[in-house]
Amino acid sequence: MRRTNTFVVRPRTERDERLLHELLHASASLWNELTFERRQQYFDGESVWDTADYRKQYVGVLGSATAQQLIRKSKSAWNSFFSLKEKGERCSPPGYWGNEDDGRTLRTYIRNDQYTLELGDRSRLEIPVGKELKENYDLGYTERLRLEVAGVPKWDGKQGRLELYYDEASNQFRAFQPVTIDNSRLDSPLASEEAALDIGANNLVACTTTTGQQYLYHGHDQFERFRETTREIARLQSKLREERYSSNRIRRLYCQRTHRRDHAQNALVRDLIERLYDEGVSTVYVGDLTDVLETHWSVQANEKTHNFWAFRAFIDRLADTAEEYGITVEVRSEAWTSRTCPNCSSTEDTIRHQDTLTCSCGFEGHADFVASESFLRRQTNVPKSMARAI
Numbered sequence: 001m002r003r004t005n006t007f008v009v010r011p012r013t014e015r016d017e018r019l020l021h022e023l024l025h026a027s028a029s030l031w032n033e034l035t036f037e038r039r040q041q042y043f044d045g046e047s048v049w050d051t052a053d054y055r056k057q058y059v060g061v062l063g064s065a066t067a068q069q070l071i072r073k074s075k076s077a078w079n080s081f082f083s084l085k086e087k088g089e090r091c092s093p094p095g096y097w098g099n100e101d102d103g104r105t106l107r108t109y110i111r112n113d114q115y116t117l118e119l120g121d122r123s124r125l126e127i128p129v130g131k132e133l134k135e136n137y138d139l140g141y142t143e144r145l146r147l148e149v150a151g152v153p154k155w156d157g158k159q160g161r162l163e164l165y166y167d168e169a170s171n172q173f174r175a176f177q178p179v180t181i182d183n184s185r186l187d188s189p190l191a192s193e194e195a196a197l198d199i200g201a202n203n204l205v206a207c208t209t210t211t212g213q214q215y216l217y218h219g220h221d222q223f224e225r226f227r228e229t230t231r232e233i234a235r236l237q238s239k240l241r242e243e244r245y246s247s248n249r250i251r252r253l254y255c256q257r258t259h260r261r262d263h264a265q266n267a268l269v270r271d272l273i274e275r276l277y278d279e280g281v282s283t284v285y286v287g288d289l290t291d292v293l294e295t296h297w298s299v300q301a302n303e304k305t306h307n308f309w310a311f312r313a314f315i316d317r318l319a320d321t322a323e324e325y326g327i328t329v330e331v332r333s334e335a336w337t338s339r340t341c342p343n344c345s346s347t348e349d350t351i352r353h354q355d356t357l358t359c360s361c362g363f364e365g366h367a368d369f370v371a372s373e374s375f376l377r378r379q380t381n382v383p384k385s386m387a388r389a390i
Helices: 014-043 054-062 064-086 131-136 220-238 248-278 290-294 299-308 311-324 367-379
Strands: 002-011 107-110 116-118 124-127 145-150 162-167 172-180 193-199 203-209 214-218 281-287 328-332 350-353 356-359 364-366
Touching: 002 014, 002 311, 014 054, 014 064, 014 107, 014 131, 014 145, 014 162, 054 064, 054 131, 064 107, 193 367, 203 248, 203 367, 214 248, 214 367, 220 248, 248 281, 248 311, 281 311, 281 367, 311 328, 328 367, 356 367, 364 367
Parallel strands: 193 281, 281 328
Antiparallel strands: 002 145, 002 172, 107 162, 116 124, 124 145, 162 172, 193 203, 203 214, 350 356, 356 364
């Protein structure tokens, strides 16, 4: 069974911080160049696998093993894309990690046998860097970049590939370390329980499980901050000189907005999956919002689902995190679940107002919980009715 340690890493000196930033920028450049070539080949109807040898191009900065890990991560993303297309799901080819002017995702992947994590009074993480970086920053031939570790990783086992990234919102470097542990050491083995998620415009996620538990994640505060930043971007754009489309300030705000959203999304997914694991959930059903995203009922709801919510990014993070806990994520149609009365099954006599769903049969309940329950019941044999009345 895989579990994941999450911790903060800190460069010891300004030199180490500059080196680490350069390493992450080079990783983003490799990803973007490879992605560009593969997207061009895909849209031209050619094989996306016949690409230049980017490992040789970046070995001097990243090292051969790290460059190869990024290439493998790209291959995995494209394989997932093709798998979704074969299933008939609407999806887009893997995208870029941004650019230096508008802000980019700073992330890299270190092979499991290429880093060392030592815990104790002075916990530390050592990662490899390429020969060129060693020369530029006066590191010895066998020396690696040493980073301080804040926090105590919970899980101890066979270490997997390390993900290291820069969180601009908190101005911190963070690391995800998957580890494989013996099943006998798990605190809550998986049962055969199931859960369904309703992703909404008012609340981010409503979840119902076959154990009778329901969880609700609000997004009002995060979305208001998102909108405030959007308004500030619009204000600054209106003041730009003619023929100018952006500025350093605007680019920073775009980057800040994205990182805040991603951070909130990651925290939500981690908390939800850990709760479901403790409930013994082995399968999670999540609604396919493809049609909903095209026909939303208001400008604000459309802004939430398209820009703030970033549905595909959420699904990818949900699936990646669930995999660490041995939980399967399945995307299914959720048509009419938000309008179905759990008491009489009517879809014509229900009225939704904000967070409340009412029906002429007398039912009144939380609309998002009702939707997640109806969605779950469609996939399983959950008895009527688990929805909590308001």
